Amino acid sequence: TGKGIISGAGGYLRFRTNAGDIWDDEDHPDVPFPTASPYRLRGVHFLDSDLGFVVGQWYRIAKTTNGGYTWNHVNPAPQLQGQNLLAITFNTNGSHGVAVGEAPNSSGPKILRTTVTAPVGSAWGVPSQITEYPGTISTDKELRAVAWAGNETFWTAGATGLIYQSSDGGDQWQQFLPPGVPWSTFNSFEIEGVAFRDLNTGLFVGSTVGSTNGLGLAFRYLDNSGTISWDDVGPTLPLSLNFWRIHGVALNVPGDKAYAVATAFDASTGEELGILLEKNGIAGASRFSVVG
Numbered sequence: 439t440g441k442g443i444i445s446g447a448g449g450y451l452r453f454r455t456n457a458g459d460i461w462d463d464e465d466h467p468d469v470p471f472p473t474a475s476p477y478r479l480r481g482v483h484f485l486d487s488d489l490g491f492v493v494g495q496w497y498r499i500a501k502t503t504n505g506g507y508t509w510n511h512v513n514p515a516p517q518l519q520g521q522n523l524l525a526i527t528f529n530t531n532g533s534h535g536v537a538v539g540e541a542p543n544s545s546g547p548k549i550l551r552t553t554v555t556a557p558v559g560s561a562w563g564v565p566s567q568i569t570e571y572p573g574t575i576s577t578d579k580e581l582r583a584v585a586w587a588g589n590e591t592f593w594t595a596g597a598t599g600l601i602y603q604s605s606d607g608g609d610q611w612q613q614f615l616p617p618g619v620p621w622s623t624f625n626s627f628e629i630e631g632v633a634f635r636d637l638n639t640g641l642f643v644g645s646t647v648g649s650t651n652g653l654g655l656a657f658r659y660l661d662n663s664g665t666i667s668w669d670d671v672g673p674t675l676p677l678s679l680n681f682w683r684i685h686g687v688a689l690n691v692p693g694d695k696a697y698a699v700a701t702a703f704d705a706s707t708g709e710e711l712g713i714l715l716e717k718n719g720i721a722g723a724s725r726f727s728v729v730g
Contacts, residue, residue, distance in 0.1 A: 480539070481525040485532050491559055493523035493537050499550070501559055513561045523548070525584045527592070532558040534607035538581035538594045547579045549594065551608030567610040568602065571621070583686075587634035595629040595642055616657070616668035627655060631686035635693040635720045638662070641671070643698050645683030654684040654700050656717075656726055673715055673726040675702065682713075689720065696720055 484490035490502050492509070500509040523539035534553055541548035550562040581596035590607040593614075599621070601614040615621065626646050634640035638661040646653045656672040675682065682702030689696050698715040715726040 483526045493526045495522050497523050524582050527584050527586050529586045536584050536592045536608040538584045541579040565609050570613045583632040585632040585634045588637040595632050599624040599627040617666050633687045633689050639721050641687050643684040643687045654682045669723050671725045
């Protein structure tokens with residue numbers, strides 16, 4: 439449709455109607471939320487050109503039915519002094535949706551789900567079950583990304599290598615660990631982005647923690663008739679680039695290419711760089727390459 443919306447701190451929204459050539463402030467005096475509010479907006483998802491959702495500070499979820507010009511809260515109500523929801527997604531017909539975010543260290547991962555209601559996305563609740571592997575309990579339960587893979591299957595991921603998968607529309611979740619990868623190694627992976635082409639093929643991107651220079655990472659998940667492959671598909675960058683991380687990943691519409699955005703510090707020039715990465719062939723083991 440050529441339309442797009444981005445969100446940020448201070449209740450900030452910008453929107454475009456011309457395929458991204460010009461971005462305008464969404465500044466309408468009659469909009470009660472979220473424009474001009476002090477609340478941080480952390481994620482946005484649209485099912486079509488009119489119906490969309492944003493998530494953010496204090497576990498807020500808001501909905502628009504007119505392309506983002508007006509917004510209203512949905513249930514549950516915001517939890518004042520609570521933490522943030524960071525990402526939201528739906529399947530294509532809106533029958534299932536999942537929102538994820540931060541959670542207190544004493545509680546489990548923060549996941550909310552919605553199923554078919556009239557209207558779509560009007561009420562959200564917690565999953566009935568989240569199963570974790572023994573010995574992998576993390577004190578940081580922050581989930582930063584969520585993706586729909588097909589049918590009723592969703593994936594979410596975030597801090598300290600936490601990955602969960604649901605195959606029933608978000609009601610029950612099972613933690614995922616790559617085959618042959620020990621938790622003591624995997625929990626240094628800070629996952630920032632997830633994208634799935636179909637039920638069997640997905641990408642996870644992020645960076646390491648606890649490293650002096652930091653290292654951007656990208657992995658391909660492939661399920662070949664029940665045999666799971668987990669392959670490093672991260673780019674090879676010049677040695678002068680330090681402190682770099684990959685922030686997000688998305689697939690093109692045919693699903694044959696992936697794009698990721700990254701930042702890096704160039705020690706040779708002292709500059710901080712924004713980097714665009716591309717991967718051809720989602721199911722293949724080829725690595726991301728720098729395209730800009």
